[in-house]
């Protein structure tokens with residue numbers, strides 16, 4: 001028999017899909033949190049995506065994600081097929097494994113994502129959606145306080161950082177975070193797919209209300225690291241947002257590994273490799289050295 005989720009998760013999915021039964025399980029390989037993620041085949045031949053929380057953090061994130069699906073109706077959201085709350089909630093979604101999940105990014109994909117983000121931006125956020133927490137994003141002051149984790153990444157010299165830091169802190173402080181638009185905040189190739197004529201965004205853990213450009217800015221470093229255009233080709237003249245996004249990664253990427261999410265630091269470094277030169281170029285700082 002192949003790999004299967006824990007029996008408790010199987011039983012809960014069984015209750016959600018009854019009178020159908022789960023008959024086969026395939027683990028979803030991408031994603032960065034420790035949540036359980038599976039595609040389940042049911043006794044009538046249909047399939048569903050199963051996401052199960054495993055601790056307090058993933059439980060809170062999954063509740064936010066479910067709340068998005070239950071209070072917003074939009075083609076850019078996966079259809080919600082079931083929900084079982086509790087200590088570790090379980091969410092059942094439309095199975096999108098047959099959709100196209102980048103990378104590679106194909107010609108036209110970037111424009112389609114920008115169109116989808118325009119639709120997100122045009123969606124009035126439900127009242128419960130919290131304002132984006134500025135402190136969660138801002139990072140350069142933490143690097144100033146203890147630059148060692150960041151410098152250990154070897155992306156720049158100490159001399160470069162000493163010269164650049166005041167400019168990065170100021171620009172980041174001037175970044176416009178507040179706004180009235182619905183934002184996803186975690187737009188990345190592992191959180192979106194192309195299904196027929198839909199672009200579908202999954203993983204709404206961090207849904208917030210904010211400046212809509214945050215979603216574009218947060219996506220661009222990963223897009224570039226996956227072979228896409230330079231961030232400023234999509235978002236020119238946004239040095240403050242470049243400083244903000246680079247600061248988010250700069251204060252995290254060099255920290256010790258997270259035991260329950262061992263691939264997070266790696267993807268943060270990759271994004272920082274694109275975000276930091278973007279900030280340097282757009283602020284007119286010396287080239288990284």
Ligand SMILES: Nc1ncnc2c1ncn2[C@@H]1O[C@H](COP(=O)(O)OP(=O)(O)O)[C@@H](O)[C@H]1O
Pocket residue numbers: 028029030031032033034035037039049051078093094095096097101189190191202203205
């Ligand atoms: N509805 C879905 N159908 C099929 N696969 C999915 C679906 N949602 C997510 N996935 C796959 O599972 C991965 C992780 O899911 P995600 O919800 O982003 O979890 P995490 O919060 O751990 O990042 C995605 O990168 C994608 O490969």
Ligand SMILES: [Mg+2]
Pocket residue numbers: 031032190191203
């Ligand atoms: Mg994800």
